[in-house]
Amino acid sequence: MRVLLVFAHPLQKSFTASVALTAREALEASGHVVDLLDLYAENFDPRLSNTERGGYFDVPYDTSAVAGIVDRLKAADGLVLVFPQWWFNFPAILKGFFDRVFAPGVAFTHDVAGGRIVPQLINIRFLYALTTTGSPWWLVHFYMGNPVRRLLKRGIANFCSRKLVFRMMSLHDMDRATEARRKAHLERIRKALAAV
Template sequence: MRILLLLAHPLPESFAASVARTAREALEASGHIVDLLDLYAEDFDPRLSEAERRGYFDVPYDTSAVAGIADRVKAADGLVLVFPQWWFNFPAILKGFFDRIFAPGVAFTHDAAGGRIVPELTNIRLLYALTTTGSPWWLVHLYMGNPVRRLLKRRIANFCSKKLVFRMLSLHDMDRATEVKRKAHLERVRKALIAVV
């Protein structure tokens, strides 16, 4: 498979960067082609422009400003997202990725009758989210209702194939995680991704 591995963290020495390296090594060891998209390193602008918003219902929608990344998404068989959860949500740069790339003509088309949208990313058969949270498990799941998982599984994945394989691996309580716990999480990531077929 061709996997688009997306990293959304500003620090190259971050734990997220270590997770992305581990994921890449595991995927490549299994024979997959990995296209690393480091949003910060590639200086991705997450802001939806005035022109993009005004033309949102134009046919065809103008994706020329993000055509390179849109083409990489359309060429992928799977997406692996690596990011921290901040304030129980995506980092702004990842939210901007969804705003600008999961757009008409890339992720969906508008139903000619109006209303519903027609998914277009049927090439994506796998969506993994590899993430960390500063909060403990019980707070994320029981109190907040795991909002990032819900958004990814119920909304983002719906732009893709109905048979999409979705998985989310999270390291909770990241700010207090010991080196042992971090290494164990990296091993969990490695095992999960080396098993991707």
């Protein structure tokens, strides 16, 4: 399979970068082709332009400003997102990736009767989110309601694809994680992606 691995962290020596490298190695060792999309390294502009927003209901919608990335998404069988959670949310650059690339005619189409959207990413068979957060597990799940998981699974995955396998793997309390805990998390990721 061809996997689009989207990496969203500004630091190349971060633990999140280690997660991306581990994911890539595990996928490639299993024979998958990995297309690494490093949003920072590729200088991705997360801002939805006036033209993009103004033409949101145009048919066809103009994705020419992000055509190269759209082509990479359409060529993929799987999607792996690697990012930290900041303020219980996506980094701005990843949110911009969704806003600009998961566009009408790419990730979904508008139902002509209005109201609903129709999934279009039928090529994507699985979506894995590999993430870290500085908050402890109980705070993310019980106090905040795990907003990133809800947005990815109930929103993006369910609205943009059908019969998609979704999995989210998080290292909580990242800032206090021991080296042993970090290594164990990387091994967990390696095993999960080796089984894809």
